[in-house]
Amino acid sequence: MPSLPPPCLAPLLIALLATSPAVAQILDPPELAVVPRTAAETARIAAITAPPTDFTKPEAFEALPGGAASVRARTTADAFSQSSGNMPFEREMDFKLGNGLFRKLWVAAPSSTLASDGLGPLYNARGCQNCHVKDGRGHAPEGPEDAAVSLFLRLSVPGGVAPEGIEGYLTSLPEPTYGGQLQDFAVPGHAAEGRMTISYVEQPVTLADGTVVSLRAPAYGVADLGYGPLAPDTMLSPRLTPQMIGLGLLEAIPAADILALADPEDANGDGISGRPNIVWSVERNAPMLGRFGLKAGAPTIKQQSAAAFAGDMGISNPLFPAHSGECTEAQTACLAAPTGAEPGVRDGLEVDAAGLDLVAFYARNLAVPERRGLDDPQVLRGKQLFHDSGCAACHRPKFVTHRLEGQPEQSFQLIWPHTDMLLHDMGEGLADNRPEARADGREWRTPPLWGIGLTEQVSGHSHFLHDGRARTLLEAVLWHGGEAEAARQRVISLPKPDRDALIAYLESL
Template sequence: MLARRTRPGPMWLTMTVAGVVGATVATAAPDGLPTVRDDLTPEDQARVERVTRPAQDFSKPERYEALPGGAATSRKLANRDAFSQPSANLSFEEEGTFKLGNALFRKLWVSSPSSTQASDGLGPLFNARACQSCHLKDGRGHPPEGDSDATSMFLRLSRAPRTPEEQALLKDKTLLNLPDPVYGSQLQDLAVPGLRAEGRMEIAYEEFTVTLGDGTEVPMRRPDYSVTDLAYGPMDISTTLSPRVTPAMIGLGLIEQIHPADILALADADDADGDGISGKPNIVRDGKSGELALGRFGWKAQTGSLRQQAADAFAGDIGISSPDALRHWGDCTEAQADCLAAATGVQERLGDSEAPDPVLDLVTFYSQNLAVPARRDVADPQVLHGKQVFYDLGCASCHTPKFVTRRDAPNDAHAFQLIWPYSDFLLHDMGLELTDWQIVGDARGGEWRTPPLWGIGLTETVSGHTFFLHDGRARNLTEAILWHGGEGEAARDGFAALAKAERDALIRFLESL
């Protein structure tokens, strides 16, 4: 048995992270990324600026606040299927395309060779047999609890560069980080018959208590990650483990159509305004064109488009190749000879990949059109007061409430919509306690993309749990807030100092999203 461990720094209540906050690296807008919107008339621009101004009146809801996805918002019953509804403004024909994509999203892949032909190609090493296996009910993943498996959570692997050539690849963004030489970029805990899985993730929790300003005690847990039963020898000495739960799938197509200039305008890598918030973009390379692009998907904002996200997930999670990621053996490395010798599921009559263009196109369309559910209780006095507390604590500095999507979006369902994701989609330093010690492009170890908050109040309804943050360590919203460090430290400390009624109002507001 072989194990590797990663351990967070000292408890945040007993340390200062001053200086860490300012340690981000300034990132200028690169050539090719617009710094002003090029899709609007002057009249439209003025209109956008007017409707996206921060709230000032908390006595009543803002106009259209109950429709966080604009005209695409789902008004269906807020039940277990609340995250699985199509954009409400799709055409009849597009709804059919959405349903086809849904079927492929749920499709169970099998190992090769198989009589199914169009369904084989699984693995040979993998984490799940279907997209839906990780994104249960299109909702939020969770760490394994009790006897449950780790299907909706996995470990990213990354090692330090060894040569000038590797450093150049990282600097040029040809690669965002470097995989472990034996186990690749992701630990695969499942394998096809005849092969051994790479290993098994282990989590040990250290329980502790945080005492708030009014004496309320909040139980917390600090995770420690390791890998057991490594099947192919030791990992590289510099390889780190970064746990990731799968995020909810709602509103992704709308996020994709936020103009990059609106996100870049929020960046302040050097904290020029002195507010303690120094968000920065993750500039990546588009997997298909090779051009520089704004990363906006993933916990580290490491992916610029949903098609690329789908292609990477097919290859990395299921071991299925697609036209945008021709990795027939998934994440297998040169050190895993038996894996690379296994049969693939490529069918010549269907193309040169296991999931040809129709599959990737349909799954991408499905991912782009999972609707954001309508808000609940927007006019409730406690919710409105909680919204004011949210603003007063400075939460809106990172969790930007509103955007208006592009006029020229490829799909009319996403075009010129006022949306309320509550995220700036930038990287922020969250302190040593949340550091995973991995660099992903411009993202340093403690830097994470601000996650959208829309739909967060339906997590338990859809996913059956209330685990939050990138690794699900927080068991409720209060714990999630108390884990904020770095740029979130002031808001966290402000929350801890609130009276119970104020804290309850803030949580009620978040639960209404």
């Protein structure tokens, strides 16, 4: 077990750790078999993860953003679909089996395909791969005829009770009729919940050199509601499916290293006040550090995968065993519909524990591709500007993962995800005004940047941010506000050659 977080952390974390043995799980997922670091290892890690001072050449091991788990950068759409480069051969079968379940298309029950029925009755997609095409980023609909499979709406209303032991938890409840997210598809005989609508208003931003960049500001709504009106105080939050690479490495970052970066009161006065999200672990029935999802609302890959099975596809599993998925008490026909569960088969679930573990193993081991062009002078200049502009204050380049028993792929790797895994106020322009655990309506988790330059190659588009509103990396930067406003202004002031260098650096990641 790593040492306790340092004194600069929010006092609530220290208090929690001191008062409840169960809350010790806040540090790291208990299933990680952690080998404690030696003093010598701790010193080596501090030295190698220190910020760079020489921008004339790449840093040692910078070409391998996923450490030894990195894989050769492919030039096809399969660049994000490779297994960890250091995976032992005997574990490849589990990866392939997990991939099969990830790609499986589910059907409505009852069906002759007993291993694949249980979809819905209300759902957003028929399979994991439908949203995470090629394990990459989803896309915002290009028009009314374009499907919104990989972009959906979270729903909630004010109210609820905070879980015990999480101070500062911002309560909310699922929308009474429609639940926690809008499902725009339904199995035969049922009505879909509704259809997300999006409209955009172009907002010009003039850079210091006179260049005008147009940002599209979205407005979201719901049409064709199938079960009556939404509650008048319903909060909507659009969510674009993120890329899948490197998740296991993010899970293996010591929580103490993440928490050490938290500065909720901005004690150092740099304008950056990252906070950890503390969420409820369904599996452990205790608070844990949130790591995954756009607001760090999930503590583990397993819980995030289980929630997607239940919420996106209506598939029951060990963590979310309701066969009707997101159906609410107001949706009586949905609750009464046939399910894919069979007594004595798959633990009476539609995905059993073994299946969920295989999907989590697959997600944990999607490899990060190697860097491209990292020694190019323009890229090196862009790297210096990335640091000088303050981008690295939140998009922290480097961590070293735990030394782990039983997980050779993630064990003791120097990784370059470019994230601090913390929540940051991103300003009113990106606010969804909807809380999630301790994240308020203006806060988002810093997204990892590794692989971002391969988005168009893998996903066929260049849509960025939590709802895909940004059509280029420069647009994504210009949407930054709040804690990132100072960095945004520095980018706005850059001459075009430097601006191009900064984008070249991002595209090399």
